[in-house]
Amino acid sequence: MDGCSGLNCSAPRRIAARLFSALKRRKVKGRVNVGQRKEDDDDVAPPNHVTRRPDSSSERSGREANYNVVIGCFLLRLVAVTEKELQKMAELRIQMAAVLENVKDELRNKDLFITAKEIESNNGIDGDLELEFDGDLISNKVIFDQPLKCEYVPKEEKYLEGMDRLEAELEAELERLQLHLDASKLSSTHPQQSNGNSSARSYSMSCGEVIDPTIYGEEEECAQLHCGVPPYELERRLHELLESRQEEQIRELEAALASAKQELVDKEREISWWKDTAQLMSIHVQQPSPFGSKLSSACKHEMARAEHNNVTLEMVRDSLIRQEDTIVYSLIERARFPLNPPTYDPSYASIPGFSGSLLELFVKQTEAVQAKAGRYDNPEEHPFFPDNLPPSLVPHYKYPEVLHRAAMSININKLIWDMYFNKLLPSFVSPGDDGNYALTAARDLECLQAISRRIHYGKLVAEVKFRDERKDYEPAIRAQDRFTLTNLLTFTNVEEAVKNRVAKKAMTFGQEVKLGDDGDKGKYKVDPAIVSGLYADWVIPLTKEVEIDYLLRRLD
Numbered sequence: 001m002d003g004c005s006g007l008n009c010s011a012p013r014r015i016a017a018r019l020f021s022a023l024k025r026r027k028v029k030g031r032v033n034v035g036q037r038k039e040d041d042d043d044v045a046p047p048n049h050v051t052r053r054p055d056s057s058s059e060r061s062g063r064e065a066n067y068n069v070v071i072g073c074f075l076l077r078l079v080a081v082t083e084k085e086l087q088k089m090a091e092l093r094i095q096m097a098a099v100l101e102n103v104k105d106e107l108r109n110k111d112l113f114i115t116a117k118e119i120e121s122n123n124g125i126d127g128d129l130e131l132e133f134d135g136d137l138i139s140n141k142v143i144f145d146q147p148l149k150c151e152y153v154p155k156e157e158k159y160l161e162g163m164d165r166l167e168a169e170l171e172a173e174l175e176r177l178q179l180h181l182d183a184s185k186l187s188s189t190h191p192q193q194s195n196g197n198s199s200a201r202s203y204s205m206s207c208g209e210v211i212d213p214t215i216y217g218e219e220e221e222c223a224q225l226h227c228g229v230p231p232y233e234l235e236r237r238l239h240e241l242l243e244s245r246q247e248e249q250i251r252e253l254e255a256a257l258a259s260a261k262q263e264l265v266d267k268e269r270e271i272s273w274w275k276d277t278a279q280l281m282s283i284h285v286q287q288p289s290p291f292g293s294k295l296s297s298a299c300k301h302e303m304a305r306a307e308h309n310n311v312t313l314e315m316v317r318d319s320l321i322r323q324e325d326t327i328v329y330s331l332i333e334r335a336r337f338p339l340n341p342p343t344y345d346p347s348y349a350s351i352p353g354f355s356g357s358l359l360e361l362f363v364k365q366t367e368a369v370q371a372k373a374g375r376y377d378n379p380e381e382h383p384f385f386p387d388n389l390p391p392s393l394v395p396h397y398k399y400p401e402v403l404h405r406a407a408m409s410i411n412i413n414k415l416i417w418d419m420y421f422n423k424l425l426p427s428f429v430s431p432g433d434d435g436n437y438a439l440t441a442a443r444d445l446e447c448l449q450a451i452s453r454r455i456h457y458g459k460l461v462a463e464v465k466f467r468d469e470r471k472d473y474e475p476a477i478r479a480q481d482r483f484t485l486t487n488l489l490t491f492t493n494v495e496e497a498v499k500n501r502v503a504k505k506a507m508t509f510g511q512e513v514k515l516g517d518d519g520d521k522g523k524y525k526v527d528p529a530i531v532s533g534l535y536a537d538w539v540i541p542l543t544k545e546v547e548i549d550y551l552l553r554r555l556d
């Protein structure tokens with residue numbers, strides 16, 4: 001191009017040089033002729049006489065010279081303007097070459113994109129359409145880029161010729177690039193066998209990876225051309241499907257894990273229970289019974305029979321007799337105070353964070369403290385409000401595990417609570433109000449706990465009786481026959497002895513003790529008939545109820 005430009009520029013210069021040299025030669029000739037004419041005029045013609053040259057050829061040559069000068073000037077002017085034009089066109093050509101280079105780069109980048117589109121579109125793409133698409137893309141790119149460089153592009157019509165030539169060159173370049181593009185496509189592998197970006201993205205989709213949104217933009221553009229469901233939309237749906245399936249699997253696995261954890265906890269609890277049982281069995285076999293000293297020699301055969309757990313019916317009955325003392329004393333202590341109704345009235349005091357009577361507050365708070373102190377670790381103890389009790393804070397004591405595990409589920413304290421406040425209490429306390437509500441509640445709780453312990457001791461009574469007469473009990477248990485079980489465990493003579501004994505204890509413990517005077521004889525702190533009636537109507541029947549409940553589950 002520079003060479004060509006050089007050639008174009010040198011030709012006018014040579015023309016101008018020839019013109020100048022011709023003009024110079026003519027001036028020299030003219031001077032010589034004038035000098036000769038002067039000499040001739042001085043010699044021949046008068047001074048005021050105008051001499052006309054008779055030679056017409058010399059006049060013509062003079063006019064030609066003038067004409068040549070004008071033409072030469074015009075050509076010089078033209079040469080100068082043309083040279084400027086050519087310089088501008090050369091600059092424009094350089095800019096257009098840069099534009100073409102950009103287009104080439106764009107096309108190289110698009111090669112991968114087009115290959116990916118071919119892979120994704122299994123229906124095949126019409127070559128003409130694709131070429132049209134690419135051609136549009138290129139022309140759009142060129143048109144788009146042009147304004148960025150147009151500050152140097154002249155717009156006057158006088159440059160149209162140069163522009164035409166550049167356009168021709170640009171078209172040729174585009175054709176060459178298009179051929180290159182076709183060759184690239186022909187040399188690419190079959191779309192379904194290709195390992196291009198599309199397949200790589202599909203693979204990454206199946207692995208649940210995030211999709212590059214910039215690729216979506218290109219695919220959307222392409223999909224609009226190809227019609228149908230856009231590939232990115234298919235990818236998005238596939239991604240959502242995989243995600244929902246994975247979430248479902250996670251939920252199922254979490255549920256299975258929770259279930260397995262629960263099973264593990266249950267198994268660990270069972271193992272712990274069996275371990276404790278085995279440990280206790282071995283201890284009891286090796287050590288002498290702590291109750292041995294209490295037993296009479298007549299009962300040694302019974303002790304031997306129950307040696308495996310050191311619990312006999314006599315021992316149990318001894319315990320029940322001892323508990324009578326506690327119950328009678330607790331009733332006497334409660335009888336110190338009148339009924340004190342506000343103790344049981346929920347509207348008596350508005351206690352922050354608590355709704356219920358003062359008695360309920362007292363019992364719940366005391367049971368919570370005693371639970372922390374380990375009271376309910378003992379299988380003989382049963383709380384009145386077992387829900388939400390805090391755990392024991394003391395080291396666990398290994399109580400003898402004599403009872404069947406079904407015993408843990410038996411708690412009739414609700415029945416005992418109702419009996420105590422509705423039947424028993426009004427029968428042995430005086431009506432009235434002395435304001436000692438806190439002490440009243442404390443005494444009530446002592447009565448309740450003593451009676452509850454005695455009634456729930458029926459579990460141990462039943463266990464010992466069951467072991468002693470297993471052959472008789474098992475059929476009735478299997479038959480869940482309450483009537484037969486009641487007959488088996490009832491000892492009427494023992495019951496009568498219990499009732500008489502507690503009455504005597506009420507007389508003994510509840511009498512006024514005075515020195516040297518028996519004046520108050522027959523006056524007791526708690527009526528012995530009421531205590532005996534308590535046992536006859538409530539304590540013994542409820543104890544037997546617990547015995548039967550336990551026996552019914554003894555073979556579970």
Ligand SMILES: C=C(O[C@@H]1C=C(C(=O)O)C=C[C@H]1O)C(=O)O
Pocket residue numbers: 317461489490491492494495498539540541543544
């Ligand atoms: C507790 C026993 O079982 C039954 C209940 C009794 C009671 O509660 O005092 C007494 C005799 C039996 O009818 C026992 O035999 O000692």
